[in-house]
Amino acid sequence: MSRSFLTKTVFIFGVCLAVSFSLVPFLLFVSSAFKTQTQISSIPPQWWPDFSLKFFRSALKNYGIMHYLLNSIIVAGTTTLVTISLGAFSGYALARLKKKWAHLILMGILACAMFPQIAIAGPIWRFLQIMGWLNTYHGLVLPYVALTLPLAIWILTLFFHEIPRELESASLVDGCTRFGTFIRVVLPLSTPGLFTASILCFIYAWNEFFLALLIMTDPARQTMPVGIALFQGEYTVPWGEIAAASFVTTAPLVIMVLVFQRRIVTGLSAGGIKG
């Protein structure tokens, strides 16, 4: 047996292990979502579902998941929009600032990202209460922006750094303003970075549970993760509906990532290789 064959086998085995480790729980709830009520509680468990849409109908009707979904779209969408706008401006400034200072600021931003959520949850709640922003969309978007901004700034700074200054000079000489150059030359060339940062922010805001639970006590404003967690009644755990709702929550993200896969990969490897 050749050495390269051995390494290859080990490599493939390792990859399979890692993939199934992450994927199996996901597949379990996907399969549950398509089961019928009897299948879901059968012992021994039945792996392959009947592809019934009963749980989806029930989740839609009895638990009103569309309205949680809408809240999630509003909150995650706004968070992404605000974070990317702010992140693009600050990232550009940091990419063009003197190296020493930029580095210092970037490190400061990274330090901010290190705070555990629980440490800032109290102050955030108190602040929102004083402002009267509990149970409002912007009340939730605000901490989300604060929490996603460091990552966005880091990704975008790296990206803008890679854009040759000569291109900006050319644009300035061609008669563009500094802002025009940013919009017409720098941003279009950074689309992979913008995509990557956007998707990561969106996923964060989409999946976030703890702050959403804390801030949104009014069911009318709750997002999907909170909504699903509260499906549970006093005596019942509606597993099927939970699985169906989780499927509805996750599917858009998976599709989005698959569609933009190539752009995200280039985005995440920025800085390592020249664009």
Add this chain to the structure above:
Amino acid sequence: MASLGIKNISKRFGKVVALSRIDFHVEDGEFCVLLGPSGCGKSTLLEIIAGLTLQDQGTVFIDDRSVTNLSPRERDVAMVFQNYALYPHMTVAQNLGFGLRMRGVPKEMIGKRIMETARLLGITELLDRRPKELSGGQRQRVAMGRALVRRPNIFLLDEPLSNLDARLRVNVRLELKKLHKQIQTTTLYVTHDQVEAMTLGDKVIVMREGKVHQIDRPEIIYNKPADTFVATFIGSPMINLFKGIMTEQKGRFIIKTQDFHLEYVHDDLRFGNGELEIGVRPEDITVVREAERGLRAKVEVVTDVGAEKYIHTRLGSTSLTARAAKEDSFQLGETISLVIRPSRLHIFHDGRRI
């Protein structure tokens, strides 16, 4: 079209002096070349003229109007960058039209000008391509086109040929010269290549370490270099430079060096005391075989460049390079005679020409 004036420009980056008191004038329609080794501040000067960098001191004049407080847009200069700096996300046509679009030129006009320029540069079939689908030479043309299409006051070119391979460079150089004859736009061309400077420039400015060493027509730069730096920087192979002192013997001036004596012919003699530096170009030394004439020297290396030969010889501690015809042949170690034309000697004192 416009003239360009540079008055007393200085610029520092931290402790490094990039430019110190630069002064020169480029006439309307003139092709002026800024020549100097890399890091001499010539690119910084271009950026200052374009308005991309602010000088610490001094003024830039375009048509005798100070443009110091004007943005690059308002100065209306065009620049060709060393790496071309084409916008990768735009087609060639969009690259060419970008500057016009930014200045609010009407759409039909933009299309017309793009076609005109593309025809002038022979890039009409490339208009729909993106920069990454172009070869180096094609990119260079597009970069030139982007500058030309705007019909700017002044053309700034920052080593535009340095990324091309050798043969292409010669062709593009000739084309550039023709193009300038045709459009007659005031041009400032930065290069570290002396051949480009000598062949393209109506006027050459030689710079080193942020200072101007000489401003003259190319033939004067070559025939009467202002100092030892200019003398050694221009000309290939390099000028022969050796140290000596001047003495007078019975009304004749004799240059004495460690290894030999030379007669010097000149009517105006204002030599300081002390050591001089004497320069003589290889083509001003004739190689002869008669032992009774000239300086006896030993052949060390012969470089054959095809059209001619260069004989590197040694006289004691001095090495001298002389030019010979391609038909002549020499043995290594052979002793030959060098005849130096006295009228072609360049005499420098403290580095300056006298």
